[in-house]
Amino acid sequence: MEEITFKHTIPVQLRFNDADSLGHINNSVYFSFYDLGKTEYFKAVRGGVIAPKDIDIVVAHAEVDFVAPVFLTDEITVQTAVCEIRNKSFELVQRIVCANTQAVKCVCKTIMVGFDFKNNESKLISDDWRQSISAFEGRAF
Numbered sequence: 833m834e835e836i837t838f839k840h841t842i843p844v845q846l847r848f849n850d851a852d853s854l855g856h857i858n859n860s861v862y863f864s865f866y867d868l869g870k871t872e873y874f875k876a877v878r879g880g881v882i883a884p885k886d887i888d889i890v891v892a893h894a895e896v897d898f899v900a901p902v903f904l905t906d907e908i909t910v911q912t913a914v915c916e917i918r919n920k921s922f923e924l925v926q927r928i929v930c931a932n933t934q935a936v937k938c939v940c941k942t943i944m945v946g947f948d949f950k951n952n953e954s955k956l957i958s959d960d961w962r963q964s965i966s967a968f969e970g971r972a973f
Contacts, residue, residue: 869910
């Protein structure tokens with residue numbers, strides 16, 4: 833896979849209850865960070881608020897590699913990018929990094945699938961999504 837340029841980054845505020853008894857951020861909490869990153873990425877890609885009627889993608893698969901622990905005193909950001917768009921899906925890559933050093937703490941790859949909620953079935957990724965993502969990422973897919 834080619835080197836990914838992350839054009840979308842958001843800071844994440846860590847909360848006291850994010851930490852577990854071992855003193856680091858619990859691995860189950862990372863998914864809420866990635867969800868926040870996805871939400872803000874999609875808003876940026878689509879130019880602001882996304883109306884519920886316009887949400888026609890769902891998470892089909894997510895895999896996470898935990899690289900290094902995050903502690904409550906760390907300042908972290910979530911970086912998000914789309915690396916590939918297929919007919920009915922696209923791959924979103926996200927990572928949690930230390931805001932000060934850019935050290936990678938965790939990497940998540942998510943497959944998003946076009947979904948028709950009325951017929952309860954997968955569908956093609958819309959031209960709106962494809963064009964918006966291509967424009968935001970600065971490259972054609």
